Amino acid sequence: MAAAPRGIFQVDALKHLLTDLFASPVAVDRWEQVEPWAVTRVWLQGTSVLPRSVVVKWIPNGQRDARTAPWRLRTELAALQFLSEDLGIGLAPRVIAADSAARFLVLEDLAPRVALDQLLRRDRAAAHGDRLAAFARARGALSAATAGRAETYCTRRAELGPVDAAADQTGRLAPLREEAIQRASALGAPLASRAAHEFAPAMEELNAPGPFLALSNGDAEVNNILLHASGPTDARLIDFEFAGYTHALTDAVCLYVPGPAWLTVGDPTTTGLADQYRHALARGIPEANDDRRYGNGLAAACVSWALVRPQRFALLDTRSPGDHSRLQLIATLEAAARTAETYQALPHLTAWVRRLAIILRRRWPDADQDFADSTRFPPYQARH
Structure with missing residues (x-):
């Protein structure tokens, strides 16, 4: 497996989060960062209930500008859950999981859309x-x-x-x-x-x-x-x-x-x-x-x-x-x-x-x- 890009989300935290969510062991097969953003497509291994891949948005460490502010991730989480859970519309990706401590969101992978x-x-x-x-x-x-x-x-x-x-x-x-x-x-x-x-x-x-x-x-x-x-x-x-x-x-x-x-x-x-x-x-x-x-x-x-x-x-x-x-x-x-x-x-x-x-x-x-x-x-x- 390739080394994680510098400043990427915590891979172990992702595996633990999804293992708890799906009540089944989850392994990360591989990942690919979507440059230049703090976005990564992750391929998973596990049971049939797992999606084959997910998209992870994360906050890099060590950066000081507004783009790293945690409120941005909280805003995205609230907006996406509002659309899918409160309104029931499919105009945006669905949130699969979120980890506020590790500062990342796990989203539905919309590929092959571009x-x-x-x-x-x-x-x-x-x-x-x-x-x-x-x-x-x-x-x-x-x-x-x-x-x-x-x-x-x-x-x-x-x-x-x-x-x-x-x-x-x-x-x-x-x-x-x-x-x-x-x-x-x-x-x-x-x-x-x-x-x-x-x-x-x-x-x-x-x-x-x-x-x-x-x-x-x-x-x-x-x-x-x-x-x-x-x-x-x-x-x-x-x-x-x-x-x-x-x-x-x-x-x-x-x-x-x-x-x-x-x-x-x-x-x-x-x-x-x-x-x-x-x-x-x-x-x-x-x-x-x-x-x-x-x-x-x-x-x-x-x-x-x-x-x-x-x-x-x-x-x-x-x-x-x-x-x-x-x-x-x-x-x-x-x-x-x-x-x-x-x-x-x-x-x-x-x-x-x-x-x-x-x-x-x-x-x-x-x-x-x-x-x-x-x-x-x-x-x-x-x-x-």
Whole structure:
């Protein structure tokens, strides 16, 4: 058997945990770490009641950043048990066991499913329209199934340790948005009064979602959904370490605005992904059928995300011409503005976002490119 990777979960603790759970001796046949994460696929030997393999998520020792914080594992455990045990839905992996002392979770192995981003990088988006549609439906279905159940989730999460339900993604990102406004002003695009008048209620919409309050895994991107490379399109969402209740439409932003990995994501209104998501969402949140309310919420969520990205401006400004991150920042701002225009929402705030993008195009002539040219910038073109 190969030596365990440095800092890996305690193999003996895993064997003892599963032996107690299944009331039968369990042996570890082999394992394979899923780089670069603290995730390992483990093949087991034992009785027929055992799964052939499991996935173990663990907290490495000796690291000091937030990624090692035990609360992340507790959050994932609570979210996955909430979905499977409280709601009875199969949108995410099932928890087989957990060891809080050894700091690891044992999860259902979803192989041979693979992450959608791998398929998009390999084959381009045109080859996986049905899987992108499954991704959009899964995002909407998660929100639809969890809307109105915040109290149940928070109770389960609180049983595992302290949690601040108000410190959702929107709250954590608020300082970055304020920083973006200050930076834009320094670049020559101050937030004028009419745009500021739209900005405050837009952010309030995200802070007080009303019926749109739903569970998010906290990272709604195509790397966090597993599907079969061919055949069935039954999807499973993964990575709930930052899960929490927030505005459901923050999970739709990834369909409209590039995430950290992409230069473009395409136009979901023409590909049908927008309708796939919205129809799935409306099954649990009927208010999603209200065009005005839906459009305002989506525009606010997209602009909010776009204003987080300029935090990297100082770094990007020092990079060499042609750096993809410069292209991505401009594409992100313009995609958010385009979404708001499509839904006829936040016109003054949208104009301000476009103004900031124009300033960056002038500052970085190498990034002054036509993102509407699908021959150069097809949907889901990776950022390098």
